[in-house]
Amino acid sequence: MSKKITAYKVTKIFPSPRGQVVAVKDFSLEVEDGEFVCIVGPSGCGKSTFLRILAGLVPATCGTCAIHRSPDAPPGKPLNSVVFQEYAIFPWKTVRDNVAFGLQMRGVPKKERFRIAADWIQRVGLKDFADCYPHELSGGMKQRVSIARAFANDPEVLLMDEPLAALDAQTRAVMQEELLRIWESDRKTVVYITHSIDEAVLLGDRVILMTARPGTNKASFTVPFPRPRDLSLSSTAEFAQLTYGIWNLLQEEVHKTMEGRAR
């Protein structure tokens, strides 16, 4: 298998009036083609910052970071598409236009892009809402639009930043299963950031643990469970064992973060 993402000793320093903030320090990551990698770490450890560097939205201070194009990829295929934590779908576009946005920017003809959009809208279960504007949708539905927009864009890799964090527990559980279903039919390379260890283990092939700020590599776990998976996996003893192991390590970092705040 070929490497899809190689990030080597990525460091990001933000200048601030009170001195420099080191958000990410020497963080390295390699992702195989078709792999689903989850990154877990305490709040404020630099996960979003790393993802934004990976997406090319901000430059790294030092280190190298690359997403590799498949040799047989058609020209114009985008390198990455981000699913933002805050949805970030356009309030002035209908669900259909939002989902088709990436294709439109690439110059895909209207008929073709609407066909692809309609397919993805159906796959995320929003068929009856294609002509709605975002303010007519619930939070979970908006996030589905955001996910459909990313998948419809058909990028080399998908970058998701806590896409389900803003949802209530029930909606999140439903969305986790939907995400599994969609991904297992598509098998795209995914980097997925989450606060929830359960979610990381349920969805991912691998779970990367980051330390408290400045974020570096703490540990990496391979998730051995076979696919296709569903929510029933989370009630097995093996699942509990693995999540507990990850939690034990993460705990130290969370404590560090809390102490840092208290001081």
Add this chain to the structure above:
Amino acid sequence: MSGQRTVSLRFPRPAPAWLKSLLMLVGLVIFNGVLFVFGGWKKNWIVAITANFVGVALVLEWMTAYVSARRLSAYERALSIGFPIAMLVAWELLVRGGVLSATWFPPPTKVARALWDLATEYDRFNKTSLLGRPWLIPQIYSQQGWAGVKALFAESHLWATLMRIFAGFIAGSIPGLIIGIAMGISRTMRVMLDPVISALYVIPKITILPLMMLIFTPFGETYKIVTVAISVFFVVLINTMAGVKGVEPILVEAGKNYGATGVRLFWHVIIPSALPVIFAGLRLALGTALIVIVAIEFVRAKSGVGYITWYYWEVLNPPKMYAGLIVIMLLGVVLTYGLMSVEGLLMPWQRRREQRQVIEVPEG
């Protein structure tokens, strides 16, 4: 059950709405009767009118108890149409009853009559009319062609004001939009221009009229249009800048991540996001333009609805002065609704979000 007893003790059943309403109406009749008999109505008219208004409003509110949910919006519409009519009727009666002076507050029937006269009359002395006598258009066209029709428009006060507003609005809002967008996008430009703009913005726009007359000669239309344009310019610029500056950074990032760069980022993300604030600015600017042009016509013009309103004050003809005010009001309402329908066309996502509120005209 004990619970039931407690409840019935603490909350005696409220009087039915019809009973309350009946009592209130009887109370109002007695109140007015007593005031009237003892001659206090005219002296205490503020108290009397307030009390009557509150009483009637309460009765109408209690009556909603008998209006089915399906009929509620029709009921409310009837109130919002009915009350202004009731006010006009009250006005008419107050004048006829001698409470209000017929000289300064001509009754609505008289104002309506004056409005009709104003709309249909031709002023032979000044060679002008309010509407430009549109009913003559077919006849004049067949006799004199387009030149005749043009002459008809030229004699119209309404047309004169409209043209000044349009010319000034277009001439002011286009540079306002362009510079506002530039200042919204570029921090450097904003830092440089902001102090100047903020300082000039606070000048009441009508005060630049003498300066404009100096620069553009105090004859013709140019200085009037330029004054309107400058007033419009600042309002549009400041709102456009605020709208563009207020674009959510996360949406710009999303736009970039999905391949929108340069002009496409501008059209697909920045402009639509700023449009609601831009249109709020355009609406304010339209109100300002109306105020400024009417003020200019008061002091400097020989045509326009501001001019006729002022003229009928000078010749002490209050009914026609009121008629002029009504024309100005209608002009403001029509123009604002026109702009709002453009808004609806350009921003379909806002149209479904909320019903628009009533228009407000700002201070100039």
